[in-house]
Amino acid sequence: MSGLSFDLIALQLFTGLALGAIYVLFAIGLSLIFGMLTVVNFAHGAFYMVGAYVGLFLLSLGGNFWLCLVAVPLIVGTSGLIVERFLIRPLYGRGIDYPLLLTFGLSYVMVELIRIAFGKSGYPFDTPEILQGAVNIGVGYFPLYRLFVIGIAAVVLLGLWLFLERTSFGLIIRAGARDPQIVRVLGVNVSRVWLFVFGIGSGIAGLAGLLAAPLQGVIPEMGATILAEAFVVTVVGGMGSIGGAVIAGLLVGVVVSMTSLFAPEMAKVSIFALMAIVLLIRPQGFFGRAGLMS
Amino acid sequence: MLRVENLNSWYGASHVLQDIGLEVNKGEIVCLIGRNGAGKTTTLKSIIGLLDKTSGSVTFKGKEVLGQPAHVRFALGLAYVPEERRIVQGLTVRENLRLGLVASPDKKDEVRRIAQIAEIFPRLAERLDQEAVTMSGGEQQMLAIARAMIAKPDLIMLDEPSEGIMPVLVDEMFELFRRMKSEGTTVLLVEQNVELALDIADRAYVLDQGSVVHHATAAALLANDEIKERYCSV
Structure with a gap:
């Protein structure tokens, strides 16, 4: 009996990691955009949702899931570039509330456009055939697709880490997140960097939406839920910190899946309880800088 | 000028x-x-x-x-070294120097340029892979100047x-x-x-x-x- 419950807990832990992987992909973009542009991006959930719908659309045209994995981040990332360039850029230097309100409104517009194009009700999203089924991971059988989600998140994170640590552009981003002014006087055209960061963040959010689609289906409102949860992730991890987003994302995923094992009705509340505890002990989050918002 | x-x-x-x-x-x-x-x-x-x-x-x-x-x-x-040094937290001395070159056409010469500047600033040469903000105020100021000078x-x-x-x-x-x-x-x-x-x-x-x-x-x-x-x- 005790062996069985250990396996169950271990399996639930993996379920939590898969859920956490989606949070991580979503939250790194949110955190990067906030850290560099000081834009609290309320449209991030909408980009996530659009990612799932673009996937759905490409599949209906006869594309396959693998094509979607490449095309969705590119398409959603490009729409992010357009949004930054033409809607957000004119608002820089006007205070944090302007882009916040703009992206808040934009998210409603995007959801409404998707409702008009695809209807108000949701769609199921089939798991690609080759990723169906379960594999024995030692503690029991675990859905292959969830393992795949963890793997993709790991690949994206590794790629992002290499990019940030090894390239000049990555160096500019790391420095610019700490001190944009010094980067300007060292000759960097920061508006181009911000554009690029917003595009990358949106593209990864779109990818997260696509990856989440087979797990939970596709509905126009899917972005709103994860946005609220991802704000918890960025607050717990520390606003603007990528490492913090990774650790907090996985932690939130595990906490949700563990509480849903022991007390399912508490699962949604547990996230906010976690946030309250972290904020009481460490108001700036795990890796955040104190006073960033002031 | x-x-x-x-x-x-x-x-x-x-x-x-x-x-x-x-x-x-x-x-x-x-x-x-x-x-x-x-x-x-x-x-x-x-x-x-x-x-x-x-x-x-x-x-x-x-x-x-x-x-x-x-x-x-x-x-x-035109280069500018602001007040209070503004050394970037989380970056090593070498990365701070690289930052001074990111916008410069001499970027390909990075290794050579860092070696040259380290010759002028021997205190930095010993600490290239140290996190920059752990240095003393004076050393950080030297780094701020070196970072502005590296692009000539x-x-x-x-x-x-x-x-x-x-x-x-x-x-x-x-x-x-x-x-x-x-x-x-x-x-x-x-x-x-x-x-x-x-x-x-x-x-x-x-x-x-x-x-x-x-x-x-x-x-x-x-x-x-x-x-x-x-x-x-x-």
């Missing part, structure tokens, strides 16, 4: 600089002196392009740069480089400024330590309440106790 005419600057609604005029010739060390709040830092920030609201004219190597973004002015050969600017503007630094390092730093001058770099220096600054400078402008109130050779100013007393004593 640098000519500033009728420069006016505002922070929000407050009119901070009024009709500043100054000139820096190639190979000179020119010093801006005056009390706290006289407008020295604002003058440098306006020249590099960190203030939104400015009017008048700033020409560098014959080109009007007022209204151009800071990165364009940097590309023309034609004119470097330094804001209060000696502030909060051990005297022995201040001497080392001023020795470095002399060397930079002898190698052809032009320097525009803002400095609280007036005697020290006038000692290495060719000329100086005295600022008070956002205007230039006096202009003379450094030697003449050094001898003029009245002006020093009136505008520079804290």
Whole structure:
């Protein structure tokens, strides 16, 4: 009996990691955009949702899931570039509330456009055939697709880490997140960097939406839920910190899946309880800088 | 090389600089002196392009740069070392130096350029892979200067480089400024330590309440106790 419950807990832990992987992909973009542009991006959930719908659309045209994995981040990332360039850029230097309100409104517009194009009700999203089924991971059988989600998140994170640590552009981003002014006087055209960061963040959010689609289906409102949860992730991890987003994302995923094992009705509340505890002990989050918002 | 005419600057609604005029010739060390709040830092920030609201004219190597973004002015050969060093947290000394090259066409030469600059700044050479903010204030100031110098600017503007630094390092730093001058770099220096600054400078402008109130050779100013007393004593 005790062996069985250990396996169950271990399996639930993996379920939590898969859920956490989606949070991580979503939250790194949110955190990067906030850290560099000081834009609290309320449209991030909408980009996530659009990612799932673009996937759905490409599949209906006869594309396959693998094509979607490449095309969705590119398409959603490009729409992010357009949004930054033409809607957000004119608002820089006007205070944090302007882009916040703009992206808040934009998210409603995007959801409404998707409702008009695809209807108000949701769609199921089939798991690609080759990723169906379960594999024995030692503690029991675990859905292959969830393992795949963890793997993709790991690949994206590794790629992002290499990019940030090894390239000049990555160096500019790391420095610019700490001190944009010094980067300007060292000759960097920061508006181009911000554009690029917003595009990358949106593209990864779109990818997260696509990856989440087979797990939970596709509905126009899917972005709103994860946005609220991802704000918890960025607050717990520390606003603007990528490492913090990774650790907090996985932690939130595990906490949700563990509480849903022991007390399912508490699962949604547990996230906010976690946030309250972290904020009481460490108001700036795990890796955040104190006073960033002031 | 640098000519500033009728420069006016505002922070929000407050009119901070009024009709500043100054000139820096190639190979000179020119010093801006005056009390706290006289407008020295604002003058440098306006020249590099960190203030939104400015009017008048700033020409560098014959080109009007007022209204151009800071990165364009940097590309023309104008470098700026801000107050309080602004060493980037989380980056090593080497990464901070690389940051000084990211926008430069010499980026491919990165390894060689870092080796060259490390020769000039031996204190940094020993600490290239150390996290930069763990160094002493003086070493961080050296790094800030090295970071601005690594792209070989034609004119470097330094804001209060000696502030909060051990005297022995201040001497080392001023020795470095002399060397930079002898190698052809032009320097525009803002400095609280007036005697020290006038000692290495060719000329100086005295600022008070956002205007230039006096202009003379450094030697003449050094001898003029009245002006020093009136505008520079804290």
